[in-house]
Amino acid sequence: MNYYYIETFGCQMNVHESEKLAGILESRGLTAVSGASRADVIVFNTCCIRDTAEKKIEGNIGELKALKRSRPDLIIVISGCMTQQAGRAEALKKRFPFIDIILGTNNQYELGEKIDALLKAGKKIISIDNADKPAISEEVPVFRTSFPNAWINIMYGCNNFCTYCIVPYVRGRERSRDPERIISEIRSAVNEGYKEITLLGQNVDSYGSDLDSGMNFYKLLQKIAEIDGKFRVRFMTSHPKDLSEEVIKLISEHPNFCKNIHLPVQSGSNAVLKKMNRKYSRERYLELIGYIRKYMPEAGITTDIMVGFPGETDADFADTMDLVEKVRFQNAFTFVYSPRNGTPAAAMEQIPADIKKSRITRLVALQNSISDEISLDYLGKTYEILIEDEEGGICAGRTDSGRLVRFPGDKEDIGKFVNVKITKNKASSLYGEKV
Numbered sequence: 001m002n003y004y005y006i007e008t009f010g011c012q013m014n015v016h017e018s019e020k021l022a023g024i025l026e027s028r029g030l031t032a033v034s035g036a037s038r039a040d041v042i043v044f045n046t047c048c049i050r051d052t053a054e055k056k057i058e059g060n061i062g063e064l065k066a067l068k069r070s071r072p073d074l075i076i077v078i079s080g081c082m083t084q085q086a087g088r089a090e091a092l093k094k095r096f097p098f099i100d101i102i103l104g105t106n107n108q109y110e111l112g113e114k115i116d117a118l119l120k121a122g123k124k125i126i127s128i129d130n131a132d133k134p135a136i137s138e139e140v141p142v143f144r145t146s147f148p149n150a151w152i153n154i155m156y157g158c159n160n161f162c163t164y165c166i167v168p169y170v171r172g173r174e175r176s177r178d179p180e181r182i183i184s185e186i187r188s189a190v191n192e193g194y195k196e197i198t199l200l201g202q203n204v205d206s207y208g209s210d211l212d213s214g215m216n217f218y219k220l221l222q223k224i225a226e227i228d229g230k231f232r233v234r235f236m237t238s239h240p241k242d243l244s245e246e247v248i249k250l251i252s253e254h255p256n257f258c259k260n261i262h263l264p265v266q267s268g269s270n271a272v273l274k275k276m277n278r279k280y281s282r283e284r285y286l287e288l289i290g291y292i293r294k295y296m297p298e299a300g301i302t303t304d305i306m307v308g309f310p311g312e313t314d315a316d317f318a319d320t321m322d323l324v325e326k327v328r329f330q331n332a333f334t335f336v337y338s339p340r341n342g343t344p345a346a347a348m349e350q351i352p353a354d355i356k357k358s359r360i361t362r363l364v365a366l367q368n369s370i371s372d373e374i375s376l377d378y379l380g381k382t383y384e385i386l387i388e389d390e391e392g393g394i395c396a397g398r399t400d401s402g403r404l405v406r407f408p409g410d411k412e413d414i415g416k417f418v419n420v421k422i423t424k425n426k427a428s429s430l431y432g433e434k435v
Ligand code: SF4
Pocket: 158, 159, 160, 161, 162, 165, 166, 167, 168, 202, 203, 239
């Protein structure tokens, strides 16, 4: 065995978990390749947030059949959220008998030992830990792939049970990592040259609520603020139910914390928020936005918005449009609600597709016009950019407020902070020149 290939589906949590799967394989002497055909071990790290995502992954798994037939020694591993759903691992095994190892979200750390067991006994393996609060595995090596950004988990799982979301069913209840381990991991990443630290959790604002030490997200950020060095800190995802004024104020006071808050609102209607079980009101959401504007007038505020949730009326949708106009998000990830099997909302009465389509079209048009207006504010000004990528002599990086900017530059500049004057706004992208 010399080469491995990992394909990651879904969110940043999965991207980082794939870095741990890669760490396990690298520590056993394997090297990454960019395509499945050359690999000796293929890992699919899967997502089940939408039915469409699962269908796509199933299609991709099906395509591995011919490869496995031509190379019976190939090891095929399916892992992640899709496998963790009740009965799903057995169904996958039945439908795709050529899969060698199936690992749940809480069993990924077992990858190495399961490969050994497979090689020894030659038997297919399913390993799924269904505990509500599985132990956190701290000793897994990480092979980072997102320089200059280092993903760092601060917690796992979710307690919220939003009625449209499958995550609490496949990721268990909230478990916070020990703060000293988090700080030590951040220090190591900074010492290794990483310039951006992104703290990961399904609901970072409730960090520490399961610890006995009185630790919370505010105190963790205070500790992170004490770490020396020039680096940026971002985090995802915040929940309006738990974000506090004191956290917002702390972010505003420390230069390393990016002035970029992603705060998913999902809907501007109290009736819909209630049906979604989001546990905050539009009034509370607008109050939080008020705090962000008060302490960080230049902050980039982004959000997620879902339209067409079961029971959403014209008046509910009008509330969402009104909230979007009031907040003026820098950017919004907009979705049409689609039922996710296994969640309460999937059993609610659905609204017609043409209504959903008309609403999303209007929402996207409104948000695009706001994003374009906000972009105009950037023109002619100079911002510090952390260069994240380069292609064909064009670098891409972000402002502290989270806006992507493109400008001429070299690959060697990835990971450097540079000052860039914004000269052009085209199709919601900012372009500039180094100064
Ligand atoms: S907070 Fe809600 S949307 Fe986010 S992961 Fe938990 S249940 Fe899902």
